[in-house]
Amino acid sequence: MTNSKQNADAGFGLFLVPIFIFILLSLSLIIKYILSNYPEKVIFGPLYFIFVSIKVFVLEVPLANFTVNILFLIGILFYASMVIPKVRTIYDGLPVLIPFFQMCFLMLIASVFGLEFLNSWADNQMLSKAGAVLSAIITYVLIRLLMSYWYYKFPISSMITRDEKLNNRTVSAATSSANTILLPHGRMHKNLVLFALIFLFLLFIASCRYIPTPLDSNKLMKEQFSREPAAGTRLFDQEFNNGIQARDFNISGLTRDVSTRMLIWDFNSEDHDIVQILVDGKIIQDSIVLTNRPVAFTVPVPGVITIKGIQDQGGGLTYAVKFPQTRLTCFNIVAVNGVNTYTLLPKP
Template sequence: MKNSNQNSDAGFGLFLVPILIFILLSLSLIIKYILNNYPEKVIFGPLYFIFVSIKVFVLEVPLANFTFNILFLIGILFYASMVIPKIRTIYDGLPVLIPFFQMCFLMLIASVFGLEFLNSWADNQMLSKAGAVLSAIITYVLIRLLMSYWYYKFPISSMITREDKLNNQTVSAVASSANTLMLPNGRMHKNLVLFALIFLFFLFIASCTNIPTPLDSNKLMKEQFSREPAAGTKLFNKEEHNGIQARDFNISGLTRGVSTRMLIWDFNSEDHDIVQILVDGKIIQDSIVLTNTPVAFTVPVPGVITIKGIQDQGGGLAYAVKFPQTRFTCFNIVAVNGVNTYTLLPKL
């Protein structure tokens, strides 16, 4: 009977070995993927996204965002570290790491949401600028209040001393003789991370069901305008324009007497073409080097925007212009010393 029990235990152990190897390999691949593709975003965490959010606010152009699936992967790594016994002992010996990593993870979530709010304003004006900033601040405050409430309700810093254990007879004599401290409310602090993971999981599923269809570059070059592309969209990896023609555009649906933003960038590979920008015949930017990163200009409504070609580095001076208030992106090409005009028309 004893031998059969030993055999069953050995068999169960052999069964667990490949599962543990698979889990460890999966976690290591996740770590490698995140660090290879998002090193500065992970290393600097919330500080990086706060810095980028400030740049979006000042420059008024959408900048790098962070998909929810990467947040979910980071959360899995954090939760796994709290569950795997060998790693969990680090938290037992140094419990301050739990609130520190929780704060980093939750504030990373808040900072990513804050950047999403600001990008939604900068790219498509789905929110007003004030509304985007207010939404970002509210997100930070709510998550910070959640953390404060959680640690008030389930404190982790109130360590149980060896004397308390003996007096209250909360542990066995073996555990009392060992130099081991217990972490109160450990399960609840794992649950806090688990709740965040569940929330991110549903966001990830929602984002997967709303994946935009791939842009048809040939169709865009033929029609030369669309509401689909995001600001900074790059259509080609080399200098191409697929039969695009120089055109003038009328942009309607704008608010009379209120300035609007115009974003301009190079939708091909960067070759540092140079253009000049005029508003109602007056130069507002004598020369601007076009890159894949949009640059914002505030222009009046009504008004006529003129883009003049200054220097072509070869392959044609192609560029894109987006007016976030209407969400329209125009793809165009201009010759050196040639011009394209964009007539901004207010709502009737």
């Protein structure tokens, strides 16, 4: 009977080995993917996204953000470190790492959501500028209040002796060290990360319903305008205009006597073409080097915006402009010393 039980235990152990190896390999691949594609975002965490949020506020252009699935992968790594015995020992020696990593993870979530609010204003004006800033601040405050409440309700002490742990029945009889670290409310602190993961997972599932369809670059080059592309959209990896023609546009639906923003960028491979920007015949930017990162200009409504070609580095002086208030993006090409005009028309 004993031999049968031992054989069963051995068989079960062998069954768990490939599962354990699979989990380790999966976690290793996740770490490699995140560090390869988002090194500075992971290293500096919420500080990076707070800095980027300030840049969005000042420059008035959207900037790259984390997606929900990347946050979810980071959360999985953190949660795995709290439940895998071999890795969990780092928290036994340094219990302060638990609140530190939790704070980094939760504030990372808050900073990513804050940047998303600001981007929604900068790209499509789904929120007003004040509304986006207020939403970002409220997100930070709510997350911080949650953390304060959680650690007030479930504190983590620094060190408790073996005798104290035995009195509290929190250490198994097999414990042999003279002094070890107690992690009070350890399960609740794992649950905090688990709750965050569940929230991110549900948000990811909800966002899958609104995945935009891939942009048809040939169709965009033919029609030359669309409300689908985000600011900074790059259609081609090489300098390629695909038969695009120089055009003038009328931009309607703007608010009368209120300035609006215009974003301009190179939608092709960056070759540092140069254009000049005029408003009602007056130069507001003598020369601007076009890159894949949008640059914002405040222009009056009504008004006529003129884009004049100054220098073409080869392949055609192509560019895109977007008016976030209408969400309309125009793709265009201009010859050196040639001009394109954009007539801004207010609502009736």
